[in-house]
Amino acid sequence: MITSKDNEIIKNIAKLVNSSKRRKESRQFTAEGVRICTDGIISGYSPEVFLYTAKAKEKYSDDFKKIADASRSCFEVSAAVFEKISDTKSPQGFFCVFNMLDKNKNLNTIDNQSVYIALERVQDPSNMGTILRTAEALGIDGVILSNDCCDIFSPKVVRGSMGAVFRVKYTVVDDFCSYIKSIGESGINTYGSTPVNAVDIRTVVFNGGVMLIGNEGNGLSRELLDCCTVRVSIPMNGRAESLNAASAASILMWEMLR
DSSP, rough: OBOOTTTTTHHHHHHHHHHHHHHHTTTTTEEEEEHHHHHHHHHTTOSSEEEEEEEHHTTTTHHHHHHHHOOEEEEBBBBHHHHOOSSSSSSOSEEEEEEEEHHHHGGGGOOSSSSSEEESOOOOOOHHHHHHHHHHHHHHOOEETTTTTTOTTTTHHHTTTTGGTOOOOOEEEEHHHHHHHHHHHHHHOOEEESSOOEEEEGOOOOSSSSEOOOBBBTTTTTHHHOSSSSEEEEOOOOTTTOOOOOHHHHHHHHHHHO
16 A cells, blocks of 8 residues: 555656656556546556555445456555545546557548548647547547647546547647648648638538637637638627637537538
8 A cells, every 4th residue: 555645656647647748758648537547448548557545446346346457557545645646626536547549540541531620729628628528429530639739648638538538539740730731732621710701611511521620719820721721610699709619619520520
């Protein structure tokens, strides 16, 4: 049983929770909670480390066995130690460290019969998590991320995605504008979401392609909009001038697939 907050395992895990740089360097990320941890296992991930409290082991005995059997190492920790690594207000007492699976290979070929979303500079982890969750629910074929989006494996994104982060195909692109431009030049339609000089999305007949969604405060960059095949907008009534990025993304994805 680990009772010291200065234990090396605990210190390393705390760094994974708090540092995107540490997650990228180690190619590991964390998940907390009964549902998220079991979801990871069901999705093909095997925890490198499984931490649990005695209370959680007793309360969730069936889930405990499932996670423990799939984990490379397991440690019981005190409640005080668990609080050090926990990122939630009401910890359930289960915590896993997973190795990242390489899903970039799943997006090597993008075709015009499939539906993708591309996110430019989406910064809010809650928005990112909700977008991933919605993308999985609607059957989006893949997510393309600019390298200045928030970390897809941050604890808040993992939790907000409700496990979708384990399953959604994604790729992170360094030269985002050039990448989107090359997709358009290959004959695949790219749709830039913007309220300016755009057509009503309800009038567009979709047959696959890539929907681009921009930063929460500024939307898509001008450079990226100029690369898009078509500009589309969501009509709004009343005095509303804009929508939350996750809400807008949900509507745009739905329209592409209906």
